[in-house]
Amino acid sequence: MAVRVQAQPFDYGAECAAFANAATGAGAVVTFCGIVRDNDGSLLGMDIEHYPGMTERALADIEEQACARWSLSDALIVHRHGPLAPGEMIMMVATASRHRAGAFAAAEFLMDYLKSRAPFWKKERTAKGTSWVAARDADEEALKRW
Amino acid sequence: MTVTVLYFAWLRERIGLPRETLETNAATVADLIAELRTREDRYALAFSDLAAVRVALDQELSEFDAPLAGVREVAFFPPMTGG
Numbered sequence: 150m151a152v153r154v155q156a157q158p159f160d161y162g163a164e165c166a167a168f169a170n171a172a173t174g175a176g177a178v179v180t181f182c183g184i185v186r187d188n189d190g191s192l193l194g195m196d197i198e199h200y201p202g203m204t205e206r207a208l209a210d211i212e213e214q215a216c217a218r219w220s221l222s223d224a225l226i227v228h229r230h231g232p233l234a235p236g237e238m239i240m241m242v243a244t245a246s247r248h249r250a251g252a253f254a255a256a257e258f259l260m261d262y263l264k265s266r267a268p269f270w271k272k273e274r275t276a277k278g279t280s281w282v283a284a285r286d287a288d289e290e291a292l293k294r295w
Numbered sequence: 296m297t298v299t300v301l302y303f304a305w306l307r308e309r310i311g312l313p314r315e316t317l318e319t320n321a322a323t324v325a326d327l328i329a330e331l332r333t334r335e336d337r338y339a340l341a342f343s344d345l346a347a348v349r350v351a352l353d354q355e356l357s358e359f360d361a362p363l364a365g366v367r368e369v370a371f372f373p374p375m376t377g378g
Contacts, residue, residue: 183378198304200370203354228377240378260378266356268370269377270304281305284374 150216150224152208154199156231161238168225172245175222179252180243181260187235193274197230197239200268204228211262215244218258219251226259228269258295264288296320298327298363302341303372306348309341324350325359327369347373 153159161182169178185195212224221244228240240263244255263269271282301314321327328345331338342348350357351370363369 198307200301200303200351200354200372203351203370206354207356264378265375267377268303268351268372268375270373271376272304281373282376284376289374 150209150212151226152205152212153225153227154201154204154208155227155229158229158237159227159241161241164225164227164241165243168223168243168245172223174247175245175252176247177249177252178243178245179249179256180241181256182241183239183260185233185235185237185239191275191277192235193276194235195233195239195274196272196279197233198270198272199228199230203268207267208263211259211266214262215255215258219244219246219255221246221251221255224255224259226263228263228267230269261288261291261295265292296363298366299368300327300331301368301370303370305373306341306371310337319363321363323359323363324352324357324361324369327363328359341371349374 165180172178208226212226216224223245225243242256242259244252246252265288272279273282297316297318299314299316302310307313319327319330321330328342332342349372352361352366353368
C-alpha cells in the first residue's frame with residue numbers, strides 16, 4: 150500500500166504497469182485517473198492547496214479501510230498539488246484483488262472518500278479571475294452508499 | 296494554553312495568513328471561533344457562515360462542540376474538494 154502527495158506530474162502508464170507487475174497473486178487490477186476538466190473552454194488552470202501531514206494521514210486511513218474491507222492485496226493513491234493546466238492528470242488510484250468486483254468497488258470507495266474526506270481544495274483560474282471550487286452535495290451524498 | 300491555528304483555502308485568504316500561534320482559554324472549538332470573531336472584522340467575515348467551515352484537531356476531522364483540552368493544532372477550512 151502506498152500514498153504519494155506530490156507537486157510534480159506522474160507517469161500514469163508507468164505507474165499502472167509497475168502496480169500491475171507487482172500485483173502477484175492478484176487476479177484483478179483496477180486503475181483510475183482524474184484529469185483537470187475545462188467545462189467551457191475558459192479554464193486557464195487550477196491550483197490545488199492541501200494540508201501537509203493531514204493529507205497523507207487521511208489518504209492512508211482511507212486506503213487501509215479499503216484494503217481491509219475488500220481484502221485488497223495492494224492499493225496506491227497518487228495525488229498532486231500546486232498549479233495544474235487543463236488536461237493534466239490530478240490524481241490516480243489503483244487497487245489489486247483476487248477478483249474484479251472487489252477491485253472495482255474499492256477504487257470507487259477510494260474516489261468517493263478522497264473527494265470529500267481528504268484535505269484538498271481546488272481553485273480555478275480563468276480570464277475573469279479565480280474562484281474556489283465548491284464542494285458538491287452529490288459528493289457528500291455518495292459516501293452514504295458505503 | 297497555546298494552540299497553533301491553521302487556515303486553508305478561502306479562510307486563509309479572508310484572514311490573510313496561513314497559520315498563527317494563539318493563547319486561549321477556549322474550552323471547545325466553538326468557543327475558539329467566538330474568540331476569533333471578536334478579534335477583527337476579517338475573522339468575523341471568515342467565520343460568518345459556519346455551515347461552510349470544517350475543523351480538524353491535530354489533523355483529525357472534528358466537530359465544533361469538541362473539547363480543545365490537550366489539542367496542539369487546530370485547522371479551519373472549507374468542505375474538501377479532492378479527487
